[in-house]
Amino acid sequence: MTEFYNDNADKLAQQYLFKSFDEVHQSWSQFLPVVIANPNARILDLGAGAGRDAKHLAELAAKTHGDKNNIQIFAVEPAKNLAEIGARQTAGLNVKWLEDTLPALSHITKQEVSFDLILLSAVWMHIPTSERARAIRKLANLLKPGGKLVISLRHGQTDEEKKQRKMHIVCAEELKRLATDVGLFTKLETPKEEDKLGRNHVSWQTVVLQMPDDGTGAFPFIRHVALNDGKSATHKLALLRVLLRIADGHPGAVLRRESSPFGDRVILPVGLVALYWCHQYKALIDKKGLFQTPNKNPNMGFMKADGWHKLTDKAASDYRIGNMLRGEDAIALHKTLSAAVSNIKTMPCRYITQPNSTQTVFEVASKTVKAKGSIFLDLQTLEQWGEFSLPESTWLAFNRYACWIEPVLVSEWVKTMASYAGNSQYKAPENQHTLYQALNWEEPKRTTIEVRERFEQLKTNLPKSEQIRCVWSEKSLMQSYDIDHSMPFARWPNNDLWNLLPTDCQVNNQKSDRLPTEHKLKQAKDRIQHWWQVAWLDNNTASAALPLEKNKVKDVSAGYLISTKSFTPTATLEQTTEDMPAESKRFFAEANIALPGLNSDNTSIDDLFEALVMQRGRLKEMQQLREW
Numbered sequence: 001m002t003e004f005y006n007d008n009a010d011k012l013a014q015q016y017l018f019k020s021f022d023e024v025h026q027s028w029s030q031f032l033p034v035v036i037a038n039p040n041a042r043i044l045d046l047g048a049g050a051g052r053d054a055k056h057l058a059e060l061a062a063k064t065h066g067d068k069n070n071i072q073i074f075a076v077e078p079a080k081n082l083a084e085i086g087a088r089q090t091a092g093l094n095v096k097w098l099e100d101t102l103p104a105l106s107h108i109t110k111q112e113v114s115f116d117l118i119l120l121s122a123v124w125m126h127i128p129t130s131e132r133a134r135a136i137r138k139l140a141n142l143l144k145p146g147g148k149l150v151i152s153l154r155h156g157q158t159d160e161e162k163k164q165r166k167m168h169i170v171c172a173e174e175l176k177r178l179a180t181d182v183g184l185f186t187k188l189e190t191p192k193e194e195d196k197l198g199r200n201h202v203s204w205q206t207v208v209l210q211m212p213d214d215g216t217g218a219f220p221f222i223r224h225v226a227l228n229d230g231k232s233a234t235h236k237l238a239l240l241r242v243l244l245r246i247a248d249g250h251p252g253a254v255l256r257r258e259s260s261p262f263g264d265r266v267i268l269p270v271g272l273v274a275l276y277w278c279h280q281y282k283a284l285i286d287k288k289g290l291f292q293t294p295n296k297n298p299n300m301g302f303m304k305a306d307g308w309h310k311l312t313d314k315a316a317s318d319y320r321i322g323n324m325l326r327g328e329d330a331i332a333l334h335k336t337l338s339a340a341v342s343n344i345k346t347m348p349c350r351y352i353t354q355p356n357s358t359q360t361v362f363e364v365a366s367k368t369v370k371a372k373g374s375i376f377l378d379l380q381t382l383e384q385w386g387e388f389s390l391p392e393s394t395w396l397a398f399n400r401y402a403c404w405i406e407p408v409l410v411s412e413w414v415k416t417m418a419s420y421a422g423n424s425q426y427k428a429p430e431n432q433h434t435l436y437q438a439l440n441w442e443e444p445k446r447t448t449i450e451v452r453e454r455f456e457q458l459k460t461n462l463p464k465s466e467q468i469r470c471v472w473s474e475k476s477l478m479q480s481y482d483i484d485h486s487m488p489f490a491r492w493p494n495n496d497l498w499n500l501l502p503t504d505c506q507v508n509n510q511k512s513d514r515l516p517t518e519h520k521l522k523q524a525k526d527r528i529q530h531w532w533q534v535a536w537l538d539n540n541t542a543s544a545a546l547p548l549e550k551n552k553v554k555d556v557s558a559g560y561l562i563s564t565k566s567f568t569p570t571a572t573l574e575q576t577t578e579d580m581p582a583e584s585k586r587f588f589a590e591a592n593i594a595l596p597g598l599n600s601d602n603t604s605i606d607d608l609f610e611a612l613v614m615q616r617g618r619l620k621e622m623q624q625l626r627e628w
Helices: 002-007 010-019 021-035 051-066 081-088 106-110 129-142 158-163 172-181 218-228 237-251 270-287 327-347 379-385 393-420 421-426 433-438 449-461 505-511 516-523 523-535 583-592 605-623
Strands: 042-046 072-076 095-098 115-120 143-155 185-189 203-210 257-258 265-269 324-326 363-366 373-378 385-393 483-484 500-505
Touching: 002 010, 002 081, 010 095, 021 115, 021 143, 021 185, 021 203, 042 051, 042 433, 051 072, 051 081, 051 095, 051 265, 072 106, 081 095, 095 218, 106 129, 106 143, 106 257, 115 129, 129 143, 129 172, 129 270, 129 393, 143 172, 172 185, 172 203, 172 500, 218 237, 218 393, 237 327, 237 393, 257 379, 257 500, 265 379, 265 393, 270 327, 270 363, 270 379, 324 327, 324 421, 327 363, 327 373, 327 379, 373 583, 379 385, 379 583, 393 421, 421 433, 433 483, 449 500, 483 505, 500 505, 516 523, 516 605, 523 583, 523 605, 583 605
Parallel strands: 042 072, 042 115, 072 095, 115 143
Antiparallel strands: 143 203, 185 203, 257 265, 265 385, 324 373, 363 385, 483 500
16 A cells, blocks of 8 residues: 555645645544644544645644643654655644554554544545454553544445555444444534535544543453452462553563454563562562462462572662563572462463453463573563563553552452461551552662762763753752752662763752653753663763764664654664663663663663653653653
8 A cells, every 4th residue: 555655756746735624624634623722632643645724733732822732743654756756744833753553553652642633634544454353452541541543434435545545434423333342432413514625435434432431441450460360379460560560661662563363452561560479479478478379378378499499689670671680680580470470370371361251351472581690670581581461451551640650459358468377466457558668669769879979970080071961950069969860769669770860959950850841851862862872882081882982872773764763864873782882772771671762772862862852751641740
């Protein structure tokens, strides 16, 4: 299909741009003002073509909100030549162009965002009947509660159009039935209308679908496992909480998405699931001595003599991304993770099934990993143990509603532990505060000591032309300074190197625990990237990857690049993670797992910053944080 649209891009673009947005979309335009009125709305234009609709929506958002406009428009177009025309049409507007296709939408789902409005204008007829159920599931998963999906249906194709443009017959009744299956309801179905370009054999119809709430069925399933499912140990609750923590704090952990007969699935490194498994059980078992099974045997299946029991001196904080272990500790951790993967596979994954079914919900494809004398905890290392698969709907529920789901899991875990013979002293409700305290997830310590030490080193070593200034205000920091969490720690506990930035003391006090607006964040891009570069990535200042001259960013695009990146010249560091010393490896290891849309081997600070902007939007949407 894309071959035809690429070969005829100029002619088609002229045809598409001949008619205005208002002429084409008048039938459903009554729903648009509510979307545009939200200055933080997110809109997806699928099959954006030459950019007519994306341009109109972006201009309308800018006109409505002015400097306070944070509306994001995502324009997806699989035909490269058409997309380049569209990107030029929307230059200077808040439009992000991506190359992607239904039903997979692998690039847009990797952004880990959801939308208030999704527009499919003249797209549905290109999707074969066999792929439409999966396509509507994917679209439903991308909608916010209350979000609207607008699909225009083209009726009538010539034999030549069917062959060249890969068009298929469409039916409003079929579309509504598929929508009902994924929890969407029909807000509007228009009668067939004449073609705006005067083609006698073509007519159009519009269907508007809406997501009422969480229409995926994920909440009832989570509640079923947490509250109703039998528990011979705390394994099931532990797995749900691990997955929730990964979804909430590490959106970059998704390796890929896959289709299955039962719906799309998210693939994670099972080594990461095992690492978090050990993290949460560490304090409960080694520090608090709390039993996790009904009998009085303190040992669980993953606690082996040559693994877990050789690491009793370690804390939960040692099981974190970016940490390095060597010698006997590294060998013991290798064996501990292998035992945890095996335990997760044979216990909770085997016994967590769909309600009234034997169909398992979670799947593990494990691999044997040979213990080595060193282990660096990043995504690439944790991928060695194999893969963990879960339903996309469950992942999205954890991702979007973690702060509501976690208290339910913790409360049920407390009740479960209190019922075990070994924990009988906590049976009375008034004694269970100890159990709640033991289940406090050990967050990263809120500390800026390491970053302050780096700043002090740089203050004396950097040439005057490269002096570090406040990332938010550009004020000089030679006399006094603070280290600020760009994404507020109080609202999203993250103490990674990329999130800690030098700022003026007064400015930091003004910002407090508020979230920077997208405009303010983008204004600070050059200063933030300069800090990342000199603090953690330049060889002569940070003991990092390459000499400064070799470490300059390299422009790898001569124009517009169609990929998972925006249509702007793209920069990539000339290095791989294997070439980097530990400090720079840690910087990217932390960023690549904490921020959405990044690959595990990413070493581009341009891509990192784009992901940071995306995460800002996610936090704003999910937690409704105050902005600064």
